[in-house]
Amino acid sequence: MKQLRHRLLGNLRRQLAVGVAVLVALIMTLFILETSSRQENFAIEQHRVRSVALARSIAASAALWVAARDFAGLQEIVDGLADYPGLQHAIIVDLRGQILAHNEPDKRGLYLDDLPPRPAAAVLRQTRLAVDLATPILLQDKSVGWLRLGISDPALAGEISRIRRDGLLYTLFAILLASAFATLGARYLTRRLHAIQRVADAVQRGDTQTRVELAGSDEAARLGDAVNAMLDALASRAEELRGSETRHATILDNVSACIYLKDIEGRYLYANRPVRELFKCSLDELVGNDDSRFFDAATVEQIRQNDARALRDGETIRTEEDNVDLLSGRHTIYWTVKLPLRDERGNIYALCGISTDISERKQAELLLARHKETLEAEVRQRTFDLSQARDAAEAASRAKSTFLANMSHELRTPMNAIMGMTGVLLRRSHDPALKEQLGKIDQASRHLLHVINDILDLSKIEANRLEIARAPFRLGGVLENVCSLIGQRAASKGLRLVSEAAPELTRREFLGDALRLEQILLNFAGNAVKFTEHGEVRIKVEALAARDDMARLRFAVIDTGIGISPEAQQRLFTAFEQADNSTTRKYGGTGLGLAISKRLIEMMDGQFGVDSTPGVGSTFWFSVDLETGAPGVDAAPKALEAPEEKLRQRHQRARILLAEDEPINREVSLALLEDAALAVDVAEDGEQALALAGKNAYALILMDIQMPKMNGLDATRAIRRLPQHAQTPILAMTANAFDEDRQTCLAAGMNDHISKPIDPDRLFATLLRWLPEDAETPPQT
Structure with missing residues (x-):
């Protein structure tokens, strides 16, 4: 089978010849079959037509005999058809289907049940060679019976055989003719394609130089030109590919x-x-x-x-x-x-x-890993050393804080005795010479207290123990306090002290640390008074920028003093430095005020500076941002009354408890309280204070902190547990003056904090604020 297929379809010429031959043969076969079929159908139709005509003729001749029911005449008609070629049956029946005459006489009298329902001629069965039909027998257009006639045509079978034989002969002739035509046409068509095939075979063998040579402009010639163009393009592409491969090989090799x-x-x-x-x-x-x-x-x-x-x-x-x-x-x-x-x-x-x-990289990674392990060990050791250093630094910081607290207490305690006893003597002495000498002692004590406060403030700043408060205040009050504190010194030197600020600023309420602002202004103004021999000292405040909730204020202290050289201005804000250290002999001072002021301004996120000309004067300034509140209204001036006199008038003989272990401080405090006409019980330690509080009712309790047996904090907590003293005002009166000391006192249940050395006016003002309005001498219990 495979060899036969190769012989028939082995090349394009054979494929074309076989294809055309099959196509033509198929067309001719279909045509001949169609023609033969038409001839067969025509012959069969002619046989049917002749049979119908014969049936109508017999039906017309038998009409009277059927009507007369003359069986003998009808049988005679049927018998007369016995010699008709191809007669299969001839039957005459009445309308009921009863056989009146039959070419087989013994069937007469039987009935037929397959007659048409209507009186019209009908072919009941038909094959290619025979027809069975029924024709109505009419008499004066009225049906009286049926003629059933079956006829075959022996000659028709021969005619059909002849038609088929001729068709087969014609088909074979057409196939032979088509094959010959297809062979000649394929040979003509493929002869030019062979030229292209030969080039394709050459390319397959590796010969890319052979080209198709065909003359003319037909499809084969155009195909040959296309093949030649394709081969030229392939040759060019192959050359480019070889160049590309060379380039790629060069790149990859490098x-x-x-x-x-x-x-x-x-x-x-x-x-x-x-x-x-x-x-x-x-x-x-x-x-x-x-x-x-x-x-x-x-x-x-x-x-x-x-x-x-x-x-x-x-x-x-x-x-x-x-x-x-x-x-x-x-x-x-x-x-x-x-x-x-x-x-x-x-x-x-x-x-x-x-x-x-990556061998070198892996080796480097190995070395790096080893180095990393070494570094990690060093880091662990360094971390341990730093931890040790940190612990030591924290211990030093705690020691420094403890030292500051102890120094504050140890310095203020004797200062309180010195200043307090001096104040008591001044209050009770009537000898002018003695009062003058005591005044000098008091002035020197206050100067020493100022130095101590500056040193402690600087130490607190360096130890991060000082905080900036945020509380409401009025600027006018700050300026009044500053002017009142340095006014006497300025007047004693014949200087004019001026305060300049817009009224809307002095009345407005701000949020900040008024005490630290006052401290900075006192440092600046105090220096101005110290280094100015004639002229004036001016304190000026102005708003550089203002919003509804914030204002930037610039404070300036302007003097007409000795001035400062540009070189000396570089050292001004350094601790223990002055513009000219030689001036210390003439003017005195530690050089701490400006250093503390600088640190305070920085803690307030402010700016500061100095403008000065030697022999003309200086301007020390600073600016800070302060939150603003509602503008205030100037209060009507009213006469000032000394707190001691108020206390004597309102709370004479009010009973208070004083807990103080240091004898001199106890004596000073007792003298001040008795001068204010108060009834005082004294306790020398916390246990005595708790015992007295348990037995007596007091309007107020003054409590020292550092006492033997029971300190003031524990004593306060124990007194607060006594029902009669749950609401009694308890005020700390201690040399521990740090803010955290104040917070510790308040946390223990105290109401306020009075730092030593005791300022009599501040003591009396604080007592006025906390003594109940109805505080009288309570009964002894």
Whole structure:
């Protein structure tokens, strides 16, 4: 069968000849079959027509006999048809279907049940050679019976056979004619195609220089031209491809990584120069070999597993490979990327590998890891050392805080005794010379207290123990306090002291630390008075910028004093420095005021500076941002009354408890309280204070903090647990003057804090604020 198909369809000429022959034969066969079928149908139709005409003729002649029911006449008509060619049956029946005459007489009298329902001629059955029809017998257009006639035509079968035989002959003749025509046409058409086929065969053999040579402009000639153009393009493309391959090979050969291709069996198809140099062979020597020729067994097994994984999973893999080549025994670590290559149908046909030598990097990583371990050990040791240093620093800070607290207490306690006793003597002495001497002692004590406060303030700032408060105040009150505190000193030197501020500023309420603002202004104004011999000292406040909720205020203290040289201005705000240290002998001072002021301004996020001309004067200024409140209204002036006199008038003989362990301080406090006409019980420690509070009712309790047996904080907590003293005002009166000391006192249940040395006016004002309005001498219990 295969050889027959090759003989018939082995080339285009045969295919064309066979195709045309089959097509023509098929068309002619269909035509002849159609013609034969038409002739057969025509012959059969003619036989039917003749049969219908015969039936009508017999039916017309038998009408009277049927009406007369003359069976003998009807049988005679039927018998007369016995010699008719092809007669199968002739039957005459009445309307009921009873057989009146039959070509088989013994069937007369039987009935037929397949007659048409209506009196019209009808073909009951018809084959190709016979027809069975029923014709109504009419008498004066009225049906009186039926004629059933079956006729075949023996000659028709011969006619049909002849028609079919002629058709077959004509078909064979048409096939032969079509084959001959197709062969001649195919030979003509394929003769020009053979020229193209010969070029195609040459290209298949590798000859790309042969070209199609066909004259004319028909389709074959144009096809030949197209083939020649395609071959020219392929030749050009092949040349470009060879150039591209050369360039790619050059690029790949100059890449430091090893790049190679393998087939699915692991045999090398290509490798760039680093691979060839590693294996010390040419590309021709390399292609076709697998890794077993170049690496040891362990390396080969590792490579095969990685190759198989990439080919099996069909995905790119990235891994490290430890390779040992057979030639040098050199151990190399590669970072390898392997990816499968697929054809246009998606089938994997090769493997591409890219391997980069990372041996030096791995060695560096190993050294780095070792170095990291060393560094981590050093860091751990350093961290431990820093932790130790931090603990030591924190211990030093705690020691410094403890030292500051102890120093504050130890310095203020004797100062309270000195200043308090001096004040008591001044209040009770009537000798002018003695009062003058006591006044000098008081002035020197206050100067010493100022120095102590400056040193403690600076120490608190450096220890981060000082905080900026945020409380409402009026600027006018701050300026009044400053002017009142330095006014007498300015007047004693004949200086004019001026305060300048817009009324809307002095009345407005601000949020900030009024005490620290006052301290800065006192430092600036005090220095101005100190270094000014004639003229004036002016305190000026102005708003640089203002919003509804914030204002930037600039404070300036302007004097007409000795001035400061530009060189000396650089040292002004340094602790223990003055413009000219030689002036210390003339004017005195520690040089701490400006340093403390600078730190306070910085804590308020403000700015500061100095403008000065020697011999003309100086301007010390600073600016801060303050939150603003509602503008106030100037209060109507009213006469000032001394707090001591108010206390004597309102709370004479009010009973209070004084807890103080230091004898001199106890004596000073007792003298001040008795001068204010108060009834005082004295306790020398916390236990005595608790015992007295348990037995007596007091309008107010003054409590020292550092006392033997029971300190003031514990005593306060215990007194608060006594029902009769749950609401009694308890005021701390202590040399511990830090803000945290005040907060500790309040947390223990105290109501207020009075720092030592005791200022009599401040003591009396605080007592006025906390003594109940109805405080009288309570009964003894």
